[in-house]
Amino acid sequence: MAGGFSSQPRGRQVPLAESRLFCRLAVFAGRFSPFATAASHSQLFKSALRLVETYVTDYADDLHRIWELERQFELYTPDGLLMGRADVILDSEDGHEKSLAIVDYKVSKGEERKDRNELQLRIYSHAGRREGFDVRAAYLHSLSQSSREAVTIDEAVVAESVDKATQAIASIRAGEYPAASSKKVCSACDYARLCRHCEASVRAGPE
Ligand code: SF4
Secondary structure (H helix, E strand, O other): OOOOOOOOOHHHHHHHHHHHHHHHHHHHHHOOOOOOOHHHHHHHHHHHHHHHHHHHHHOHHHHHOEEEEEEEEEEEEOOEEEEEEEEEEEOOHHHOOOEEEEEEEEOOOOHHHHHHHHHHHHHHHHHHHHOOOEEEEEEEEEOOOOEEEEOOOOHHHHHHHHHHHHHHHHHHHOOOOOOOOOHHHHHOOOOOOOOOOOOHHHHHOOO
């Protein structure tokens, strides 16, 4: 069974969970430079190792709280099913064994990406609660900065995120893909000079 509070002693489960977490962290760390050449591989491997070592030093307690890794959550909407996998679920949040915290690792910076990560965590939280779990916290964890940021998952903000995702799925189902132009996004787009939806100042070019 995926997840669940096993009746087995937790101490017997930790080594396997630890090794899976290390693998997970290493994969994330490696994503910083997915196109590394062989020559730089050794250096990158050392950097990745440092990130993992920092993580297990700063967040050693996580290794004793792993409830599940790569757990799938599902959101059912009238127009389709949304599925995603949370990187890590920790138990004993706030000192209560059956209270969970969802953690997602992030490797990139940027507000737009952050908004998406937060939306994702809120939907996981909603889905987990619908399954009957006591999801008390959600965190975005930056491996590069070794810092963890709490994401608000109160009922109101989670309901707003679920509405947003539900509407997005309905639009996709209806074949509606409205252009979401913005100065920031269009500035980095190769089609800026051709696209009729391009943000006006970007289309006009440098003054
Ligand atoms: S220029 Fe057009 S295609 Fe490119 S990001 Fe902007 S709206 Fe989208």
